[in-house]
Amino acid sequence: MASRPTMEDVAARAGVSRALVSLVMRGAPNVSQARRDAVFKAAEELGYSPHAMARSLASRTSTVLGVMVSDLHNPFFAEVVDGLEAVARKEGFELIINTGRRTPAGERQAVRSLLSFRPAGLALLGPAVAAAEIEAAADQVPVVLVARATRLGSVDTVNDDGRAGSELAVDHLVELGHRRIVHFDGGRGSQSALRRRGYLDGMKKHGLAASVIRSEYTDVAGAKAVKTLLERDEPLPTGIVAANDINAIGAISALEEAGLRVPEDVSVIGYDNTSLAALAHVGMTTVDQPRHAMGRLAAQAVLERVRNGRTEPVRHLLHPKVVHRHTTAPPPAAQ
């Protein structure tokens, strides 16, 4: 693990000045072909590669993007990071990642630690940290928020339109002919309020009576919500707009256990389009949340500020889409 050669070493070997090596490494024009070749040859022989941090320090520019993930364990964010990385990489940037360990204090520390690298920009994924902290960061560097809204005029945001997504789910069921449609909500989970709002708006739009059952983002909660439904004195709904895919899978199992067929007797639509929904034997109709695209847009937003110096905030509100599979169908009889 010998210490690596520097530009000075390459210069000496190629018989040129350090400045010339620098120019060659940066692909500058106005360098004679002869010298260029000599420099590359010397670099190759010595196994030289530029020192990104020294370059960054000297040029007062950065090629790293800081990414704070509230919870990398969550596949949602992992896919967003994947999208971020795709764009960053293509544009010559690297990602430096920190997680917030799901606490505001942890996130705060993560953001500060990220800023100590003087990144070109910062992407905060699902941050729970205080707005003041975000604002402070935005004073130093372009910031984009994913899966979090804000009033701050200095930061960009990329969000999925949970309200619209739920409304689409309702539209889908109504189109199939359903009229008794209930919503299992996500309790205090993130996005839960928006999805509930979308369901309520959708039902109202179609002139239908809404009914929300308090639930959670778990399969157990979905199953429990079905039991609640079955114990009621009212006619069973023919359609269920579940809080998310996991909740939907729980609901489906409980329905089947109760002797009801999906989708013949009851249609169920999920939310998120996780890999779970795509499983052949599940084949769940669900609302797709374009995670990868969200990551890409976030990276683009930051890079626009870095490169073009844009200052007006950008608000991306992604329109989710219904993915048609096999857990929804027309209701059992014309109502």
Place this chain on the structure above:
Amino acid sequence: MASRPTMEDVAARAGVSRALVSLVMRGAPNVSQARRDAVFKAAEELGYSPHAMARSLASRTSTVLGVMVSDLHNPFFAEVVDGLEAVARKEGFELIINTGRRTPAGERQAVRSLLSFRPAGLALLGPAVAAAEIEAAADQVPVVLVARATRLGSVDTVNDDGRAGSELAVDHLVELGHRRIVHFDGGRGSQSALRRRGYLDGMKKHGLAASVIRSEYTDVAGAKAVKTLLERDEPLPTGIVAANDINAIGAISALEEAGLRVPEDVSVIGYDNTSLAALAHVGMTTVDQPRHAMGRLAAQAVLERVRNGRTEPVRHLLHPKVVHRHTTAPPPAAQ
């Protein structure tokens, strides 16, 4: 976005030298309380925070760990990264992440790009890159490989013992009383050969006749393997060791569709312990692959080399465990 204050600014404001500010920032002893307070006060007032790259350059040390992920989209690696991050963070290191876009050329570029930051160490997750490239990297910096074996004496490795895991699966079924046990293999998927080997060894150990059905890491393939089984002229096996959880879920669906009950008629055990297996209505018995622990071990291996200067390679072969849930039970009748 004004340019940020430097150590010099803090020194001037606190009425001390730059060197003293440096000492305070690094928490050095032998600094009088009065000066220490003055420096912190000035730093606070100016909103100063140290410049990590400048520090790294001057001290010739690094606090970043390079991570090359063959495919961050894959939840397996996302969880390994999560484990890496947990240890790195605790030890004061940051992760800088690059993906290889699933091609050796992409990985090669990713590794080089990572090395240009002169990281303290490098973790390669599921790398497909050539051994020579790994060796070249290992000449410059401590390297740990996750989910890839190597003969190189200069790098550490962290792998799950797929052979042992499959053998455990067989043991589990045998303990329950099964004797006719088949294996649905993972085709040309990674780890597939090892898992098959483990199954074969396990069956041999118990003096049972082995039977492998060629399959894949998908639910569709698992279902198809069950159909193959049903079309055979032989008595149905009572136990199935599936290639992984996804394959197992496909097998379970197909069995149920054929009117067989799991686990009353047939027991099925998966592999990986994905979130899928843990779903309440799935409740799959499976072999756990400790992804988070693998990430933690990888980080520790690198940091040991960085800090303690260890040079002998470490080979972590993680022993998987069977997670008992509800898709395995004693066979229908004593055989």
Place this chain on the structure above:
DNA sequence: CGTCACGATTAGAGCGCTCTAATAGCACTC
């Protein structure tokens, strides 16, 4: 043949920090 213009090359300062070696301060001793 001197001068000019212009492309190719280089010297040298400096990015923000750390680190070594030197110095300042200060209580004690003899």
Place this chain on the structure above:
DNA sequence: GAGTGCTATTAGAGCGCTCTAATCGTGACG
């Protein structure tokens, strides 16, 4: 009152690079 042995502080070089401004060729031109 000079010397000793501390600890607290600082000057200054230097990490590997970029960037500005200066310099060096060299061919065209009058």
